[in-house]
Amino acid sequence: MLDNWVVVPTCLPLVLRRCHACPSGRFRPNGKFRVNANHKLLDAWLLMLCTGCGETAKLTVFERAHVRSVRSGLLDRLHDNDAGLAAVLLQDAVVRRRNRIALDWDGAWRLDTGGSDRADREVLEVSVRFAARIPVRPLRLIAEGCGLSRAGVERLAEEGKIVSAARLSGKRSGDFTFLLKR
Secondary structure, eight states, rough: OEEEEEEEOOOOEEHHHHSSSSOEEEEEEEEEEEEEEETTEEEEEEEETTTTTEEEEEEEEEEEEEGGSSSSHHHHHHHTOOOHHHHHHOOOOHHHHHHTTTOOOOOEOOOOEEOOTTTTOOOEEEEEEEEOOBOOHHHHHHHHHTTOHHHHHHHHHHHHHHOOSOOOOOOBSSEEEEEEEO
């Protein structure tokens, strides 16, 4: 029987970027946007607060875009401070590259295992799906989902009792499946 696990974001991740006012390097996005119009050109920023001093910083969503080139639905969501749009924009590679930022997902996700009883099974087949592109170590997910220590899971992987077509070392943000033999 195939179990389905889902890695779900619980809040917006921290943004790793140096603060100009203090030595902190982390910002908390608050989901608010600022839109500025200059004749027929629009600028839009996602606002975020420094975790050290509370200073406000801006992430550029777009600059000097012609009014007609911006979809009206996007403009409405920017004006409404849509938190869902903030989450989508933070995961957009173009926005991250333009602003030279990285994301810190520690404490911003949870693993939903569906609550099924796995203790009595000899072989456990699991499909792990990511609701967002959250980089997590697969061995950490297996340890958390099965209630084992990370060292115990690493030992099982070395013994060949955890089998997966995907690489289990390093971080992963894409779906994968694994088989655990006890």
